[in-house]
Amino acid sequence: MTTLRFLGAAGTVTGSRHLLDAGTARVMVDCGLFQGTRALRDRNWAKLPIAARDVDSVILTHGHIDHCGYLPRFVADGFQGPVRATADTAALVSIVLPDSARLQEEEAAHANEQGYSKHAPALPLYDTEDAERALELLRVMPHGDRREVAPGITATLATAGHILGSSTVRVELGGTSVVFSGDLGRPSHPLLLPPAPVGEADWIVVESTYGDRHHDEVSDAAGLLDTIVRTVARGGTVVIPAFAVDRTEILLYHLDRMAELGELPDVPIYVDSPMALAALRVYRAAVRARSAEIRPDVAEDPTPFLEGRLREIRSVEESKALTATDQPKVIIAASGMATGGRVVHHLARFLEDPRSSVVLVGYQAAGTRGQLLLAGARELKMLGRYVRVRADVVNLPAFSVHADADEIIGWLRTSSRRPKGVFLVHGEPGPARVLADRIEDELDWTAVIPHMDEIVRL
Numbered sequence: 296m297t298t299l300r301f302l303g304a305a306g307t308v309t310g311s312r313h314l315l316d317a318g319t320a321r322v323m324v325d326c327g328l329f330q331g332t333r334a335l336r337d338r339n340w341a342k343l344p345i346a347a348r349d350v351d352s353v354i355l356t357h358g359h360i361d362h363c364g365y366l367p368r369f370v371a372d373g374f375q376g377p378v379r380a381t382a383d384t385a386a387l388v389s390i391v392l393p394d395s396a397r398l399q400e401e402e403a404a405h406a407n408e409q410g411y412s413k414h415a416p417a418l419p420l421y422d423t424e425d426a427e428r429a430l431e432l433l434r435v436m437p438h439g440d441r442r443e444v445a446p447g448i449t450a451t452l453a454t455a456g457h458i459l460g461s462s463t464v465r466v467e468l469g470g471t472s473v474v475f476s477g478d479l480g481r482p483s484h485p486l487l488l489p490p491a492p493v494g495e496a497d498w499i500v501v502e503s504t505y506g507d508r509h510h511d512e513v514s515d516a517a518g519l520l521d522t523i524v525r526t527v528a529r530g531g532t533v534v535i536p537a538f539a540v541d542r543t544e545i546l547l548y549h550l551d552r553m554a555e556l557g558e559l560p561d562v563p564i565y566v567d568s569p570m571a572l573a574a575l576r577v578y579r580a581a582v583r584a585r586s587a588e589i590r591p592d593v594a595e596d597p598t599p600f601l602e603g604r605l606r607e608i609r610s611v612e613e614s615k616a617l618t619a620t621d622q623p624k625v626i627i628a629a630s631g632m633a634t635g636g637r638v639v640h641h642l643a644r645f646l647e648d649p650r651s652s653v654v655l656v657g658y659q660a661a662g663t664r665g666q667l668l669l670a671g672a673r674e675l676k677m678l679g680r681y682v683r684v685r686a687d688v689v690n691l692p693a694f695s696v697h698a699d700a701d702e703i704i705g706w707l708r709t710s711s712r713r714p715k716g717v718f719l720v721h722g723e724p725g726p727a728r729v730l731a732d733r734i735e736d737e738l739d740w741t742a743v744i745p746h747m748d749e750i751v752r753l
């Protein structure tokens with residue numbers, strides 16, 4: 296019997312883990328961390344209903360933490376590999392996992408200092424050594440190569456256009472086939488080519504982050520420029536909480552275009568995140584190598600990311616000095632939902648400054664500071680105290696690297712036949728429901744929102 300089990304990203308946008316079981320062998324597509332509210336994060340500690348050592352292979356769709364961040368724990372629990380991914384995904388995962396391990400270690404150390412953990416001593420979900428062991432299991436699998444990933448199970452990766460190296464995955468097992476969208480990019484991604492067609496699929500597992508949304512604009516570049524010009528004119532600072540991987544590159548690409556056209560005000564532009572800067576190096580290398588995923592017009596430009604003007608902040612001291620300066624500037628810093636990272640220090644300072652602006656450029660999950668800001672919070676708790684929100688809060692969602700509802704439907708339409716069913720994952724219940732109804736109405740396909748730990752027979 297061939298089954299598919301949803302071990303995460305069911306009714307929520309994080310913790311992607313999908314288990315395919317052919318009876319004789321098992322493959323997991325993505326091995327992500329739950330993020331957001333405390334209740335969600337607690338799920339990372341829950342015992343899986345399967346034994347990690349019984350899984351033969353993991354396939355990663357891309358290097359975002361909610362798709363790969365559980366891997367070190369999975370390895371610590373007995374998974375022995377291999378982990379298949381594209382070369383660029385492997386490069387990004389090699390940046391993201393050690394950073395995640397460091398954060399886990401810091402959180403445990405902090406809990407021990409403050410004595411607020413239920414456990415004594417508090418332990419990290421995983422440590423740097425677990426992350427290193429996970430990285431040793433990575434095996435590169437290029438887009439387009441059909442490979443046996445476990446006995447009797449083959450997989451093929453194709454471009455997903457979401458972040459560099461991102462993939463849709465087609466898995467064939469037990470006489471059936473399943474195509475996973477992973478996270479689906481927007482066809483208008485300024486750097487990456489659009490997602491590859493679905494092709495032949497018996498079953499489709501599709502993300503639904505923006506299942507109820509329509510991005511009006513192809514890009515919010517005009518809105519960003521407008522915000523920078525306005526903020527600089529009143530002597531303020533623009534703070535942009537950005538996901539370290541891909542969003543930073545998209546922002547820099549747009550700023551680069553503005554600078555070339557002479558539109559960008561003459562203020563310093565900073566990226567304050569060692570992880571974002573490491574990811575930027577991977578993007579620069581892909582552009583230089585004219586990677587097949589990169590849009591040809593981008594590959595024509597040897598320096599598309601504001602090189603020469605961009606100021607890169609690495610040390611904590613430099614970061615603190617940057618928070619302290621009063622001169623107009625643009626700061627791009629992680630994390631994207633303002634849940635942690637250096638952006639918190641900048642927000643604690645500049646949210647109280649009515650001359651300044653905070654620009655939200657992506658999905659803000661429930662329970663995050665980003666979402667509270669979006670909802671119009673008048674004050675936010677950060678670093679243990681309440682901060683008044685007096686800065687301009689600007690929402691520019693079209694910078695999202697997730698397809699909107701029409702774009703998801705458009706991708707599903709590239710299926711060469713009617714699948715037996717579509718499973719909607721990676722979405723809050725509301726958006727997933729709206730998208731499921733559209734798939735039923737517009738495509739006349741069976742569309743199901745699986746619940747956590749549900750098993751379906753293929």
Ligand SMILES: [Zn+2]
Nearest residue numbers: 357359457478
């Ligand atoms: Zn993603």
